[in-house]
Amino acid sequence: MVDDQLDLVFAALADPTRRAILARLTGGEATVTELAAPFAMSMPAVSKHLKVLERAGLISRGRNAQQRPCRLEAAPLADVAEWVQTYRRFWEGSFDRLDEHLQELQGGDPA
Amino acid sequence: MVDDQLDLVFAALADPTRRAILARLTGGEATVTELAAPFAMSMPAVSKHLKVLERAGLISRGRNAQQRPCRLEAAPLADVAEWVQTYRRFWEGSFDRLDEHLQELQGGDPA
DNA sequence: CCTATACTAAACCTCGAAGTTAATTAACCG
DNA sequence: CGGTTAATTAACTTCGAGGTTTAGTATAGG
Numbered sequence: 001m002v003d004d005q006l007d008l009v010f011a012a013l014a015d016p017t018r019r020a021i022l023a024r025l026t027g028g029e030a031t032v033t034e035l036a037a038p039f040a041m042s043m044p045a046v047s048k049h050l051k052v053l054e055r056a057g058l059i060s061r062g063r064n065a066q067q068r069p070c071r072l073e074a075a076p077l078a079d080v081a082e083w084v085q086t087y088r089r090f091w092e093g094s095f096d097r098l099d100e101h102l103q104e105l106q107g108g109d110p111a
Numbered sequence: 112m113v114d115d116q117l118d119l120v121f122a123a124l125a126d127p128t129r130r131a132i133l134a135r136l137t138g139g140e141a142t143v144t145e146l147a148a149p150f151a152m153s154m155p156a157v158s159k160h161l162k163v164l165e166r167a168g169l170i171s172r173g174r175n176a177q178q179r180p181c182r183l184e185a186a187p188l189a190d191v192a193e194w195v196q197t198y199r200r201f202w203e204g205s206f207d208r209l210d211e212h213l214q215e216l217q218g219g220d221p222a
Numbered sequence: 223c224c225t226a227t228a229c230t231a232a233a234c235c236t237c238g239a240a241g242t243t244a245a246t247t248a249a250c251c252g
Numbered sequence: 253c254g255g256t257t258a259a260t261t262a263a264c265t266t267c268g269a270g271g272t273t274t275a276g277t278a279t280a281g282g
Contacts, residue, residue, distance in 0.1 A: 231276070249257085
């Protein structure tokens with residue numbers, strides 16, 4: 001709902017490294033070292049990416065000895081889905097702009 | 112499919128001005144001047160935002176006298192929807208991480 | 223032709239994102 | 253305690269995003 005939050009989430013998703021990290025986390029928790037392994041990038045760089053994801057609410061972090069396991073927190077993606085959902089009728093269907101406009105005026109949904 | 116394209120789209124969406132422009136365009140085509148009106152921002156700034164949206168494939172531009180009407184091109188949002196869709200089961204449902212992992216291994220869906 | 227209108231291009235500024243290396247904290251382990 | 257592993261912090265660099273103002277390009281129209 002807060003627009004700033006959507007900013008953070010979209011910005012976080014705009015980086016392929018971070019999307020790859022999220023994809024990795026669908027397989028379960030992982031430590032920073034594990035997450036960093038696939039990338040040709042230093043550990044602090046990955047640590048920064050994780051901070052971006054955390055600020056966006058897309059991951060949370062636990063504690064296990066010296067390790068800080070990351071877990072996926074997908075809730076903000078529901079907001080993304082909701083936002084994009086409002087545009088669905090603009091990529092589905094084959095009506096032209098005039099039809100779209102009429103549709104909007106009438107609040108109708110041809111699906 | 113092309114990861115770079117998703118980068119461009121997410122990055123374009125990470126700015127509230129640009130999302131507002133897209134929202135405006137759901138009401139039909141608009142000129143740059145019309146799009147710029149609601150914002151406390153110079154016209155060149157809006158012009159740059161439009162270029163970002165265009166590069167992401169989210170708008171296209173026509174020509175009408177001196178005006179360059181913009182129209183919404185929502186197709187890239189389908190890619191966004193598809194991407195986010197793969198995470199849906201991670202924000203729906205109330206199972207914990209272990210369950211998620213088992214679910215993934217079994218390819219099951221408890222919904 | 224001249225001028226106003228609509229927009230883009232150019233030049234510039236500032237700030238933060240993304241990366242580096244080196245230093246620091248924290249926890250385990252022999 | 254001393255050393256190793258895991259991760260963050262700090263200091264620094266580079267680059268591009270987002271904004272500005274000023275200048276340039278088209279096109280409409282008196």
